[in-house]
Amino acid sequence: MAKKKAAKKAVKKAAKKKATKKKAVKKKATKKKAVKKKAVKKKKKATKKKAAKKKTAKKKVAKKKVAKKKAAKKKTAKKKKKKK
Structure with missing residues (x-):
């Protein structure tokens, strides 16, 4: 909730600042996704x-x-030969 309030304040302060903030947030999100993907890849590799x-x-x-x-076949073959 605090983050939302901060975002609203940023909107009031300056549209430009908000835009840059959003970009930063997006970058963080993509970084997190990348980290998650790596973790998933590691897991997959482990399972593989x-x-x-x-x-x-x-x-x-x-x-x-x-x-x-x-070995069993060899034994039976030997037995057969012996019988003959």
Whole structure:
């Protein structure tokens, strides 16, 4: 509320001053937006990294599973050969 009153006073004092003030306020707002965007970008990057880590972990698990399957196949192949 105090800001609004101050703005009204500025209007009464001088239109030019108000215009420059508005520009300054706008600049601050855009700066804040930029900061927010950066924060969002950082967050997104972090989530992307996490997702990537999860993916690699899944890949590792999948590789292990494949390795186990291959090992199992080898064992069964050996058994078959022995039977013959």
